[in-house]
Amino acid sequence: xxxxxxxxxxxxxxxxxxxxxxxxxxxxxxxxxxxxxxxxxxxxxxxxxxxxxxxxxxxxxxxxxxxxxxxxxxxxxxxxxxxxxxxxxxxxxxxxxxxxxxxxxxxxxxxxxxxxxxxxxxxxxxxxxxxxxxxxxxxxxxxxxxxxxxxxxxxxxxxxxxxxxxxxxxxxxxxxxxxxxxxxxxxxxxxxxxxxxxxxxxxxxxxxxxxxxxxxxxxxxxxxxxxxxxxxxxxxxxxxxxxxxxxxxxxxxxxxxxxxxxxxxxxxxxxxxxxxxxxxxxxxxxxxxxxxxxxxxxxxxxxxxxxxxxxxxxxxxxxxxxxxxxxxx
Numbered sequence: 001x002x003x004x005x006x007x008x009x010x011x012x013x014x015x016x017x018x019x020x021x022x023x024x025x026x027x028x029x030x031x032x033x034x035x036x037x038x039x040x041x042x043x044x045x046x047x048x049x050x051x052x053x054x055x056x057x058x059x060x061x062x063x064x065x066x067x068x069x070x071x072x073x074x075x076x077x078x079x080x081x082x083x084x085x086x087x088x089x090x091x092x093x094x095x096x097x098x099x100x101x102x103x104x105x106x107x108x109x110x111x112x113x114x115x116x117x118x119x120x121x122x123x124x125x126x127x128x129x130x131x132x133x134x135x136x137x138x139x140x141x142x143x144x145x146x147x148x149x150x151x152x153x154x155x156x157x158x159x160x161x162x163x164x165x166x167x168x169x170x171x172x173x174x175x176x177x178x179x180x181x182x183x184x185x186x187x188x189x190x191x192x193x194x195x196x197x198x199x200x201x202x203x204x205x206x207x208x209x210x211x212x213x214x215x216x217x218x219x220x221x222x223x224x225x226x227x228x229x230x231x232x233x234x235x236x237x238x239x240x241x242x243x244x245x246x247x248x249x250x251x252x253x254x255x256x257x258x259x260x261x262x263x264x265x266x267x268x269x270x271x272x273x274x275x276x277x278x279x280x281x282x283x284x285x286x287x288x289x290x291x292x293x294x295x296x297x298x299x300x301x302x303x304x305x306x307x308x309x310x311x312x313x314x315x316x317x318x319x320x321x322x323x324x325x326x327x328x329x
Contacts, residue, residue: 003138005127006145009087009111012125013042016084020108023053023070024091025099025305026275028247029199030161031090032061032070034135037157038087039069041148052078054099058244063198064160065153075099080106088123090135092116092296095305113138115173118287118296130298133173136161140181152189159190164199167251172282172300206241207248213239214249220260221319224326227257230266230274230315246277254279255300262286264322266315274314278302289325293318 001007013019019042023031035051042049052073061067075098080086086108091097094105105122112123115138117130132138136158143150150158162182166174169182186192213236218229229249236242246267254263254277262280269275276293278301280286285299295304306314 002141002145003127003129005125006142008125009113009127009142010146012085012109012111013045013047013087016047016109018048018083018085019050020080020083020086021049021051022086022088022091022097023051023055023057024089024096025054026243027053027055027057027061027070028244029061029064029164030134030136032057032067033064033157033159033161033164034089034139035070036064036066037136037139037143037154037161038089039066040151040154040157041143041146050083054097059204060164060199060202060244061160063194063202064157066157075106078106080108083108085109085111087111087113089113089139090115092119094120094122095294113142116296116298118291118302131175133171133175133178134161134165136165137178137181140185150185150188155185155188155190156195159185159192160195160199163192163195168196173298204241206239207245210236210239210242210245211249214245214265215253218253220257221323222259224323225259225261226322226326227254227260227263228266228319228322229253229264230311231268232311233268233271233273236267236269246275250277250279250301255281262289262322264318266318268311268314272308272310272314274306274309274311274318276304276306276318278304289322292321292325 021035023035039049051070110123112126114128115132119128213231214229220227246265250265261284265277267275278286280300286302290297290302290304293304
């Protein structure tokens with residue numbers, strides 16, 4: 001048994017008929033792949049299952065076989081009471097589940113499965129394994145606890161999440177155990193090359209153009225040892241096909257510049273709504289800065305959102321938090 005929570009979760013699933021799954025705000029392939037894999041497992045148990053999300057999924061996840069079932073909804077007006085159970089995946093905080101919605105939690109039993117050590121444990125059952133590379137890797141182990149026979153489709157969903165969240169095993173969160181799961185999923189039929197091609201080699205041209213705006217605005221703070229770039233809504237809105245550019249730019253540049261220990265990419269996705277991605281080199285814990293700003297993540301990767309504050313004020317607040325933390329450390 002990998003997790004003692006696995007049996008408790010299965011017991012709640014057996015009692016439920018209609019089950020909700022989520023993809024979090026700005027869903028990445030770990031969020032989507034994990035939800036699709038869980039949907040297939042629950043469907044095979046005879047459950048009625050729906051996946052909801054506050055946003056549309058991005059192009060990098062649309063190659064997955066069942067991606068079309070993910071439904072964009074307004075959480076404030078969604079009819080939660082018609083469901084028996086809400087399994088929340090890959091979401092460290094409730095605001096990540098809601099997107100732009102209100103903070104009020106619906107009156108429904110919630111199970112929380114995640115790999116972020118900043119998770120707020122908002123479920124009646126919380127399976128949070130911060131040692132695992134991705135939620136998809138956790139689900140592989142949970143399915144093993146349940147005795148699930150993993151099909152090619154489920155294997156591809158899970159490997160997609162692992163490949164994205166580890167950048168093909170590059171990140172420090174990917175250990176020997178992750179590599180073994182990676183190989184097992186390939187043995188079960190998951191096509192590594194297809195996944196890599198669709199995630200990393202399938203850019204909308206707007207992504208390329210938006211990247212130039214990010215690099216043009218890139219600055220280095222040599223005194224405090226970080227790089228940063230901030231792009232206002234008026235600029236990023238010119239590139240409607242650039243969803244996901246923040247995380248991609250963070251992965252490429254934020255932890256790659258000589259003389260900088262970490263970096264931050266800030267995108268104003270709508271007026272007075274600044275989305276921030278953090279990346280750090282080995283040995284520097286970026287999660288403390290994300291946490292101070294109401295976000296979360298891992299030591300080398302994190303994110304946060306600043307709402308209802310002007311672009312200029314939000315950027316200054318992020319920079320102030322970064323410099324404050326560097327001074328402390």
